[in-house]
Amino acid sequence: MFDVGKVRRDFPILDLEVNGKPLVYLDSAATSQKPRKVINTVSRYYRKYNANTHSGVYRIAEEATEAYLKSKKKVAKFINASGIEEIIYTRNTTESINLVALTWAEQNIKRGDRILISELEHHSNIVPWIMLAKKKGATLDYIALNKEKTALDDASIEEQIAKRPALVAITQCSNVLGTIVDVKRITEMAHRVGAKVLVDGAQSAPHMKVDMRYIDCDFFAFSGHKMLAPMGIGVLYGKRDILEEMPPFLGGGDMIKTVSRQEFTFNELPWKFEAGTPFVEGGVALGAAVDYLKKLRMESVREHEKALTKYALEKLSGVKGVEIFGLPARDIDRRGGVVAFDVIGVHPHDVATIFDQEGVAIRAGHHCAMPLVVDVLRKPALSRMSFYIYNNESDVDRAIEAIAAVKRKFKISDTLKLQV
Template identity: 45%
Template structure:
């Protein structure tokens, strides 16, 4: 599959590559709109996992036999492929495989934060951060005596950039910001925030869990010092995430997980560490998952990330417009043409969990709750919201199915 970036997606052909989309529940077709939590997986990626286990399943960097050599080469090349996908010119030395975005965040927080932060230092987050960032830096600050501050979100669901310029000062050591809000759909100006941070000799960590699957991302154009994302949101398998870091920063950091594979030399008195990125990948790593993630990068590139982005934003705008037809629905975040591929909303007199149950009875899978952004929901005065999130295989007809199912919720709780 190879397309011009200006062509619309052939959604029906894409859907044929995702076997789970054939599922029905009591004769009702599955409408999967929970892609911000986990995307579905195409045959090509599933086959790559099967091929690994059927043909060259072995541990990496530990054996001289043929299977280990083949697995090692594939695993190393997977790092290079992921680096290429996000524009990291340093290749594998700047790409660490983790379990997920959360582990990537914790790797930097523990390996960098515990060593570099202390009383008087500040970490600047935003009010729309996922718990993976908010809780992690909050707890690191408690351990180090540093202070955490939050850039405010305005009434339209955008960052208050004037407030950001006030908060980020020479006392700021780290700015940690979500690229795309998993609740609001807001696309944050991360390059501008990187410039502000660097003007104050601060580092910036970008949470790309909701951006890398949906839009072209170039970590060097952003000038991110660290960048993280997960495979399972971008057609890849669960259990693999990515931490990108500028080589000089990763090189200076000490690992915080110890064991096999990450060492160079061990004596009874001391140890030295393997070269990048292996010093941060202790123990048997995510071999099949990493190889499959590289396959997912190939798959998305074959479609074209500009086309992926356009399709998702068009569906989100359509959903926004459909939901705006109803006075009893409040949509969280910016306007329909200014958001990424998701829409979160609150329905008058119907709790999000009840909405989700009724949608599920109609074959529509969505997310209900606080989406790991409790403080943001508290600020918005909403206990929970319903989130519909879209990907390359979703259609306008599925958005219509969502809206039609909401009528049932409206009738039941009238």
């Protein structure tokens, strides 16, 4: 049984007061808070076995190497990869995607090839492909949103995949609309036309069970900091046979087997892609974060977030003068714990500032998704609340009260006609 009260007690930051009010943290899509178990793991690492990995033969260096390796085993199991050879540690989702763009795509994308992404993407899954397409003379295509602007349009998926792209790079969950994409189905369709598939799992891996062998994608990228681990540790999953064929990413120590004056041979997987001293405490703490999430069970994490998001959508839809984006509450099965909204007539930065005065942390802006927010939704910015395991209904109630404070401050009456 998921006990949110018990979970909350594991997060020391939730004891904070902001502007004289208990902190309500509704910005987990940007980064998650950290439980004591993860904080203590980092602290213990520095107190008990800090040393550089791989090359040391003394006890604490062996301990550090062993702990780093063990964390990869945990991550491999967490996402059902076939082994640690398929788990490359990077800094974050952004670096994971760039790694694929600068190695696999650099080697395989040719002039005239098509790269397919979607209108839901975060800049991290747009900009590397714009850069690559320009460099290679490739074409960058977009799967369009449906006419309600809530989810990908099925006809557009079919139409774009029929153009036989060489690569499909797609998010599993939008950080703006919360829409969950059926990446398994898109992977199947893409493989049928010979494309490789990269899934951006930044907003899915922390919140639901993700299974590499079920999805069958070729690459999967996610960030530790959005799933309870420190900032600076990210993951790129890649299918072993594809990683074997790829050229290395950065050159330097650890990624090599031998070096002569003019030549080098590279190390085996996954070390081939990890040059230089790794972020050992980050990796070890990611292992602790995975342990914590596994204990909660990812199915329960998802159920908790579904219930809370449904509650938020229902509450918000009762507030006059607020426009809500994304799928409605009845489609909660296809929606993650992200709710973007607009208090009509008030700039989202003002909304977020007043929320902060009320002790409620939300994000406002284009959410690093300008093609979606500005071009498709036609908004300069949006307010966004996003949930995680430690949020409860009382947090949503505090957000609703904060909206009332915004409306009071801007003298917005409840009888104002909503123009959308």
